[in-house]
Amino acid sequence: MIFLYLIFGLIIGLTFSLVIYFKQRTIIVELENDKELLHQEKQTVIEFIHSLIQSIDEGTKRSDLYQRIVHCAILSNRALSACLYESYNGTFRAVATEGLFPPLKNLKELYKHYFTSTSRTELIETILRSESFALGEGLIGTVAQTKKTILIPHAKDDPRVIQHYEPTLMLHSIIIAPILFKNNLLGVLAVANPIDSLPFNSEDQSVTESLAEQAGMAIHNSNLMNLLIEQKKIDFDLSLASNIQGMLLPKQFPKNNSIQIDAYYQPAQKVGGDLYDVFALSENKIGIAIADVSGKGIPASILMAICQTNLRHLAQKHTSPSAVLKEMNFVMHPEIRQGMFITITYAILDTISNTITLARAGHELPLIFKYNDKEDSYHHEKIISPGMALGMVPQDIFDNVIQDTSISFNPKDTFILYTDGITEATNKEDEEFGINRLNRSILPSLKSSTKNINEKVITDLEEFTEQTKNMDDLTLVTIKYTGLGHSL
Structure with missing residues (x-):
């Protein structure tokens, strides 16, 4: 009888040890996964910075620089689409998109032309570029005003999100981050709909914010580079004019x-x-x-x-x-x-x-x-x-x-x-x-x-x-x- 109790106690102890082991193993696996995610995020940002530095050194046009930013945002977040908004006279308009990014305004009148359009992508781009957001208006205007990121994991349940009848334009999950340089707003970056249909989470938000931060630095440096190029052109013109005047x-x-x-x-x-x-x-x-x-x-x-x-x-x-x-x-x-x-x-x-x-x-x-x-x-x-x-x-x-x-x-x-x-x-x-x-x-x-x-x-x-x-x-x-x- 005592032997049976001893065996039973060993089984319970072993079971308890196994439970503790598997829990610890699970924690270790989760930590390893988090570590891997952080490594991926770091690698994504490093590759992004390298890409942007290369584009600036090559004298890339502003439109191409914006396109690289949205492309990197899609890759790093495993998203279906992304859009970058820039300020024009106090309102924000889309200047670069990739994928079928859902319009964030109710534009039913424009949809009437959908079935007569030969290209769905061209129509969506037309709709996006016709959208404008004042400071504080909608999700884009709110991010621009507050300079804070908005994460909406489940867009269907959020009243701030405009949904569309077209299935390809349904918004499932979205991250919207301000593009800043020294707290000066340069634009707004939006990433929509993960490929795996899982909602965006805090890690995705962290990646997007890191990208937006680096994008802000890249845009600022691009502005400085363009100013330098223009200044060199002006200096050349002035030198030429000075030489002609001297003659x-x-x-x-x-x-x-x-x-x-x-x-x-x-x-x-x-x-x-x-x-x-x-x-x-x-x-x-x-x-x-x-x-x-x-x-x-x-x-x-x-x-x-x-x-x-x-x-x-x-x-x-x-x-x-x-x-x-x-x-x-x-x-x-x-x-x-x-x-x-x-x-x-x-x-x-x-x-x-x-x-x-x-x-x-x-x-x-x-x-x-x-x-x-x-x-x-x-x-x-x-x-x-x-x-x-x-x-x-x-x-x-x-x-x-x-x-x-x-x-x-x-x-x-x-x-x-x-x-x-x-x-x-x-x-x-x-x-x-x-x-x-x-x-x-x-x-x-x-x-x-x-x-x-x-x-x-x-x-x-x-x-x-x-x-x-x-x-x-x-x-x-x-x-x-x-x-x-x-x-x-």
């Missing part, structure tokens, strides 16, 4: 023993809107021009090039500076878009008559410093020259205002043209350099060369502004009559 500005001036000329030009950006030109008109006449196109950058440089081309052509046609500018205004008015204009001074220097005849279309007044032989000194004389900018007023008004002005230009006299970038340059106290400082800067160096005069002005300007970045183009053209001869 248009005169490399050397007409040779004349009676005249000494120097020019300083510094654009505020890679390309500028200032123009200066000096060219021979005849054996004893030189054309001199300075102009300032409103605005900066490529549009201003293009208009400047057009201006110079017209100037060179019309200067050979007319002997009067005002006649040149009148025809320039007539020709260029259609070329000058609204809000832009050109100020210009065009002068003709005659070394036989010792005169400068000029016309001014709204540009800064030129400076003339007359030499007094008896006192061996210089004094500044004011030049009166009316005129309005090119492209600013109708032709009849422009013609009525502008006129020629003639001044004597004798040995040792100095004639100076400049743009408002010189006089309107400001210091840290927001005080302008101004015309009076410009005059005071020029006077001490008038007995030296034109190059020294310009260098003195620029040095004084830099000291005044404390070499802060130029907000406008700087152009300075100085002409001195040496009186040593007349040959060009």
Whole structure:
């Protein structure tokens, strides 16, 4: 009897041990499965990151990048379909889909066209792309507003889900996750209907959130890459425009023993809107021009090039500076878009008559410093020259205002043209350099060369502004009559 009790006790103990063993084994198996799932999730994310990095390095288009994201979402979740939504003017629209992703709005009117459609996939894509969700509207808008993932394991039981009569569009289970970068919403990723018909669970949600997080980083980096590419294109265009502009500005001036000329030009950006030109008109006449196109950058440089081309052509046609500018205004008015204009001074220097005849279309007044032989000194004389900018007023008004002005230009006299970038340059106290400082800067160096005069002005300007970045183009053209001869 005691032996039977002993055997019975052993059987019970063995059974209990087996139960404990199998329970522990079950736990171990579950842990192994969880570990395997975590490994798969990690591997999926790693492969996804590799794919996205490769696509960014290859300069993949945004649409292709979105398609890779939804494709990876389907593979990692063993889903039948996925869709990515992007924000357009405050509403969210589908920009990439894979599989027959069920529309999330009730679009019965569109379904009327279903049976006449030759392609079910095309119809669904049309329906999806016609959908839009405002912030807070529907499941997509809610995820966008809260920036939190929504997991709906059993969609049939959830009143938030719109169901459709078409069997292929039935929604069984769905995960919707925000695509974020540093808490900035970039889009919404939705994954629908597992292949095995089992509902999505928390592990699937974790995978989708990991993918959405990496997608956010990929989209952000793609934006930076596109900006960099665009910036390189812009830099190339600017460099090209700068080179062309450099070719248009005169490399050397007409040779004349009676005249000494120097020019300083510094654009505020890679390309500028200032123009200066000096060219021979005849054996004893030189054309001199300075102009300032409103605005900066490529549009201003293009208009400047057009201006110079017209100037060179019309200067050979007319002997009067005002006649040149009148025809320039007539020709260029259609070329000058609204809000832009050109100020210009065009002068003709005659070394036989010792005169400068000029016309001014709204540009800064030129400076003339007359030499007094008896006192061996210089004094500044004011030049009166009316005129309005090119492209600013109708032709009849422009013609009525502008006129020629003639001044004597004798040995040792100095004639100076400049743009408002010189006089309107400001210091840290927001005080302008101004015309009076410009005059005071020029006077001490008038007995030296034109190059020294310009260098003195620029040095004084830099000291005044404390070499802060130029907000406008700087152009300075100085002409001195040496009186040593007349040959060009």
